[in-house]
Amino acid sequence: MRNGVLAITRDGTVAEINAEALRIFQLKRSPNAVGRHFSVVLAKHPDMVRVLHSAFELSHLPNRAELRLKTTGKVIGYTLSHVRDERARSTGVALFFKDLTKVEQLEERERLRDRLVALGEMAAAIAHEVKNPLAGIEVMAGLLKRQAAMAESPDAQSLLNDIISEAKMANQIVHEALEFVRPIRLQVEHTALADVLQSAVALAETKIPRRDITLEVKVEEGLPPIQGDHHQLCQLFTNLLINAFEALEGTGTVRVSAREGVLEEEGHGPAGEVHSTRSVVVQVADNGPGVPRELRDRIFNAFFTTKPQGSGLGLAIVRKVVDAHDGRIDIQSGASGTCFQVTLPVSGANDWFVPRPGVLARTSTDD
Ligand SMILES: Nc1ncnc2c1ncn2[C@@H]1O[C@H](COP(=O)(O)OP(=O)(O)OP(=O)(O)O)[C@@H](O)[C@H]1O
Numbered sequence: 030m031r032n033g034v035l036a037i038t039r040d041g042t043v044a045e046i047n048a049e050a051l052r053i054f055q056l057k058r059s060p061n062a063v064g065r066h067f068s069v070v071l072a073k074h075p076d077m078v079r080v081l082h083s084a085f086e087l088s089h090l091p092n093r094a095e096l097r098l099k100t101t102g103k104v105i106g107y108t109l110s111h112v113r114d115e116r117a118r119s120t121g122v123a124l125f126f127k128d129l130t131k132v133e134q135l136e137e138r139e140r141l142r143d144r145l146v147a148l149g150e151m152a153a154a155i156a157h158e159v160k161n162p163l164a165g166i167e168v169m170a171g172l173l174k175r176q177a178a179m180a181e182s183p184d185a186q187s188l189l190n191d192i193i194s195e196a197k198m199a200n201q202i203v204h205e206a207l208e209f210v211r212p213i214r215l216q217v218e219h220t221a222l223a224d225v226l227q228s229a230v231a232l233a234e235t236k237i238p239r240r241d242i243t244l245e246v247k248v249e250e251g252l253p254p255i256q257g258d259h260h261q262l263c264q265l266f267t268n269l270l271i272n273a274f275e276a277l278e279g280t281g282t283v284r285v286s287a288r289e290g291v292l293e294e295e296g297h298g299p300a301g302e303v304h305s306t307r308s309v310v311v312q313v314a315d316n317g318p319g320v321p322r323e324l325r326d327r328i329f330n331a332f333f334t335t336k337p338q339g340s341g342l343g344l345a346i347v348r349k350v351v352d353a354h355d356g357r358i359d360i361q362s363g364a365s366g367t368c369f370q371v372t373l374p375v376s377g378a379n380d381w382f383v384p385r386p387g388v389l390a391r392t393s394t395d396d
């Protein structure tokens with residue numbers, strides 16, 4: 030059973046507790062819970078004890094309530110019911126509950142996605158407004174430069190050159206922003222991850238010199254090809270590799286591995302059904318300085334960067350490509366380095382990926 034079950038008699042003795050309940054309450058090492066008072070068994074979880082204590086006094090018991098267990102940090106969803114005898118007298122209470130920590134993580138990912146969409150919308154609006162005046166500045170500075178040349182004024186000419194190149198750079202940023210918010214059109218085909226990773230490594234090495242960084246690539250034999258876009262996937266892994274190389278600053282190790290796995294998505298229904306999808310799991314791990322905990326949920330945001338020359342779009346694009354393939358990305362980071370894990374379903378990609386209807390469709394016809 031995927032739910033935790035705990036039954037107590039009227040006097041508070043535990044009559045039944047299943048394995049899932051022991052796991053969630055972290056009571057695995059004290060399996061002799063049956064026969065003891067619940068407040069002793071659950072001594073570690075005073076919040077739960079309080080809920081159970083009140084159970085016999087309430088006529089309407091909590092249904093689908095939530096509680097965070099302070100000692101373990103787990104969030105549980107629970108329902109309490111009276112157990113009655115033939116004469117409908119309450120003889121005990123049964124607690125059905127479920128570990129919601131995973132569901133919470135899913136919701137957190139959803140929130141992150143929403144933030145990204147909102148950010149994209151804003152970037153598109155600003156980019157659109159800024160493009161025209163920028164073009165104006167560039168043209169007018171060009172005209173002025175011609176006049177300065179006729180007036181033989183080298184100082185003015187060099188200043189105007191600076192203005193023009195700055196305007197060009199701003200234009201480039203605007204262009205990238207618009208590129209980023211545009212929906213991805215995937216060219217889905219049978220794609221071998223081994224080929225993708227090989228191209229990604231080659232591409233990353235042309236962008237960042239590897240110097241003394243050791244690179245290991247391990248692809249499991251017999252890895253199934255996935256339905257995906259070779260070019261976009263290549264971009265995804267190139268971005269991860271570039272970040273790893275940059276984090277190592279010339280010395281260290283990058284390990285890339287690909288193996289078969291499953292993508293588990295938990296349904297939100299009461300039964301908590303789990304859908305497992307055949308998948309390919311790719312890890313890109315470096316032994317660099319790691320990502321500080323407080324930055325971890327910001328690094329996927331567009332324009333978030335800690336690098337002087339960074340645009341902060343690398344990981345935002347990574348996430349977008351992963352989403353387009355119906356996959357997921359997880360990060361583990363600590364003092365010993367950073368590992369990005371990308372899980373891609375073997376047959377998952379839709380031809381068209383539009384993150385939210387209406388929001389990004391508008392930008393696709395811009396510029
Ligand atoms: N492997 C890594 N190790 C440590 N920090 C990382 C790693 N990958 C990403 N980061 C952090 O996440 C931030 C965002 O990464 P992202 O790729 O989105 O942008 P960027 O690398 O700064 O710029 P860009 O990729 O656009 O050139 C980085 O600035 C860096 O602080």
Ligand SMILES: [Mg+2]
Nearest residue numbers: 271272343344
């Ligand atoms: Mg980057």
